Amino acid sequence: xxxxxxxxxxxxxxxxxxxxxxxxxxxxxxxxxxxxxxxxxxxxxxxxxxxxxxxxxxxxxxxxxxxxxxxxxxxxxxxxxxxxxxxxxxxxxxxxxxxxxxxxxxxxxxxxxxxxxxxxxxxxxxxxxxxxxxxxxxxxxxxxxxxxxxxxxxxxxxxxxxxxxxxxxxxxxxxxxxxxxxxxxxxxxxxxxxxxxxxxxxxxxxxxxxxxxxxxxxxxxxxxxxxxxxxxxxxxxxxxxxxxxxxxxxxxxxxxxxxxxxxxxxxxxxxxxxxxxxxxxxxxxxxxxxxxxxxxxxxxxxxxxxxxxxxxxxxxxxxxxxxxxxxxxxxxxxxxxxxxxxxxxxxxxxxxxxxxxxxxxxxxxxxxxxxxxxxxxxxxxxxxxxxxxxxxxxxx
Numbered sequence: 337x338x339x340x341x342x343x344x345x346x347x348x349x350x351x352x353x354x355x356x357x358x359x360x361x362x363x364x365x366x367x368x369x370x371x372x373x374x375x376x377x378x379x380x381x382x383x384x385x386x387x388x389x390x391x392x393x394x395x396x397x398x399x400x401x402x403x404x405x406x407x408x409x410x411x412x413x414x415x416x417x418x419x420x421x422x423x424x425x426x427x428x429x430x431x432x433x434x435x436x437x438x439x440x441x442x443x444x445x446x447x448x449x450x451x452x453x454x455x456x457x458x459x460x461x462x463x464x465x466x467x468x469x470x471x472x473x474x475x476x477x478x479x480x481x482x483x484x485x486x487x488x489x490x491x492x493x494x495x496x497x498x499x500x501x502x503x504x505x506x507x508x509x510x511x512x513x514x515x516x517x518x519x520x521x522x523x524x525x526x527x528x529x530x531x532x533x534x535x536x537x538x539x540x541x542x543x544x545x546x547x548x549x550x551x552x553x554x555x556x557x558x559x560x561x562x563x564x565x566x567x568x569x570x571x572x573x574x575x576x577x578x579x580x581x582x583x584x585x586x587x588x589x590x591x592x593x594x595x596x597x598x599x600x601x602x603x604x605x606x607x608x609x610x611x612x613x614x615x616x617x618x619x620x621x622x623x624x625x626x627x628x629x630x631x632x633x634x635x636x637x638x639x640x641x642x643x644x645x646x647x648x649x650x651x652x653x654x655x656x657x658x659x660x661x662x663x664x665x666x667x668x669x670x671x672x673x674x675x676x677x678x679x680x681x682x683x684x685x686x687x688x689x690x691x692x693x694x695x696x697x698x699x700x701x702x703x704x705x706x707x708x709x710x711x712x713x714x715x716x717x718x719x720x721x722x723x724x725x726x727x728x729x730x731x732x
Contacts, residue, residue, distance in 0.1 A: 378402065379732045380685065381410075381456040383422050384693070384700070385433055387723040390417040395433065396721060397456055400729070402686050405702070407719065411457045416449050420725040421680075423474045423483065428730055429453055430461070430502035432483050434471035446471040448485060448496060450504045453730065464504040468492045473530040473581075478537040482561065486542060491526030493542050493551075495561050509562045515547035518576045519597060522546070529596075530581045535588055539565070539611050543579040543593060548572060550579055550593060550604070552611055568612040571604055577618075581634055586641040590663040594621075594635035594646050601635065601646055601657070603665060619665050621646045621655040634680040639687040643668075643710030647678040647692070654681065654692065654703075656710055671712040674701045682727035689715075693724035700724050 380400040388394030393412035400407055419433035435447040446469055450461040468487025475484050476498070483496045483504060495509040517523030527546035533539070533555065540553040540562060549570040554563045571593075573579050578597030585592070591604040591613070602618045621632055630650035637644050637659070644657040644665055653670040660666060675694025682691050683705070690703045690712060700719040703712040 379456070381453075381730045381732075382407065382691075383424070383431060383458075383728045383730070384719075384721055384724055385419045385422045385726040385728075386721060387418050387420055387436070387695070387725060388414070390415055392722070394419045395458065397458060398719075399456060400684070402684060402688065405689060405715065405717070413458055415460075419449065421471075421473050422726050422728045423476050424453075424728050424730050425476055425498070425502065426478060426480045428732055430498075431458060431728075431730075432474055432476065432504070434466060434474045434485060435463075436470055436472055436488075438469040438489060440465055444469050445490075446487060448474065448483060448504055450498075450502060452502060456730075461501075462503045464496055464506055467494045467507045467510045468528075475532055477533050477555070478535065481558075484531045484533065484540065486528040486531045488527050488529060488545075491528055491544070491546060493528050493531050493562065497558075508558070511553070511562050513542075513544050513547060513549075513551065515544075515549070517546055517548045517578070519578070522578065522597060523548070523576070529579070532582055532584070534606075534608065535584065536608075539608070541582060541591070543582055545578040545580055545596060548575055548577050548579065550582065550591075550613070552613060554611065565611040567610050571613040571615060573602060573615075574598065574600075574618065577602070580632060583635045583637045583644070585637055585659070585663065586639065590616075592635055592637065592644055592665070594632045596632045599630045599632050599648065601644070601655075601665060603663060605663075617664065619657070619667065621648055622651055623670055626651055633678060636681065636683055638683060638705070638710065639685075640707070643705075645681070645683075645690065645712075647673070647681055649677045649679065652676060652678060652694075654678065654690070654712060656712065658710060668710060671703065671714070674714055674718070675699050679724070680726050682729065685729050685731045691727050693721075693727055695723050695725065698722045698724070700727065 382398040384396040395413040397411040418436040420436040446466040451458040468490025470489035472488040473486040494507040497505040513526035542551040552565040577595035580596040657665040675697035677696035679695040
């Protein structure tokens with residue numbers, strides 16, 4: 337063996353020893369050796385719900401690179417009618433979708449479908465009745481124990497237990513709302529439009545468009561779930577406002593309600609100890625001089641707590657607000673959505689981009705968020721999705 341060959345063999349042995357040592361170290365520290373771990377990146381998935389016939393793809397799944405903003409479709413799912421609104425389980429293992437329909441198993445009810453999330457892809461688990469027609473919103477208690485559903489046409493809210501494997505059990509609580517509002521076309525009866533738990537799950541809020549109320553319920557466990565708050569059973573909006581969705585400030589003290597019928601945002605003061613809520617202010621979502629029809633849809637607070645966004649259907653814009661240190665909201669402009677009928681929108685986990693689901697123009701448009709001003713800048717990018725409704729992110 338030549339001197340060169342001897343030295344080369346020594347180098348190969350040294351490299352082999354070093355590689356083995358690194359592998360052992362990786363195993364001992366529990367680190368993964370896949371490309372995502374090596375790059376130090378977080379896996380993020382984006383789930384999109386839409387209005388679709390059962391035979392058409394209504395659920396779409398994308399992988400999302402938060403740094404570059406790139407998106408890659410990894411799945412389309414059909415077989416589930418109108419999977420309009422979605423919720424991801426706190427464990428990140430399951431996804432739930434309302435089926436916004438008016439007939440399920442020959443009853444005037446909608447349904448809720450559960451899925452396993454397996455490396456971003458969805459696998460069907462089971463389906464249960466929502467116990468009311470036209471379920472339009474779904475959330476999950478922070479402890480993952482129950483799925484909460486708002487049934488628009490029925491005007492009721494329901495709680496469905498989640499089993500250990502993520503499957504849905506039959507509803508154990510059904511609360512029927514009562515009342516009406518002055519708009520005889522939209523408010524002849526109750527229309528539960530959304531339902532949200534507080535950050536610790538001890539309080540639950542349900543916006544009812546038909547009665548101009550945000551209902552307040554206590555959560556004290558399985559036998560005391562969705563109990564009307566005796567100290568403050570609801571927050572009353574201006575007659576004809578039509579509360580639709582709400583968003584909590586990260587500090588927990590303020591709640592912002594988007595009112596569909598009179599195009600306003602109402603700020604509520606919230607006492608976590610008693611559950612009492614009081615109305616503090618209402619601000620229009622529209623610019624001065626706008627006289628055409630408009631119907632607000634969705635509302636979100638930026639993760640940093642300094643900005644608030646609301647969607648206008650008709651004006652077809654995202655209204656931008658600054659949030660002052662005392663919770664007040666100050667109008668800061670409007671950004672056209674580059675589409676028609678922005679039903680819902682979502683902010684990515686890092687608070688860098690805002691995604692708008694434009695129902696009538698069949699596109700999702702993407703905007704960069706200025707971290708200092710809250711201003712939105714259109715990226716020029718869009719996804720073509722038929723009748724998109726809801727966008728949810730999952731970061732693993």
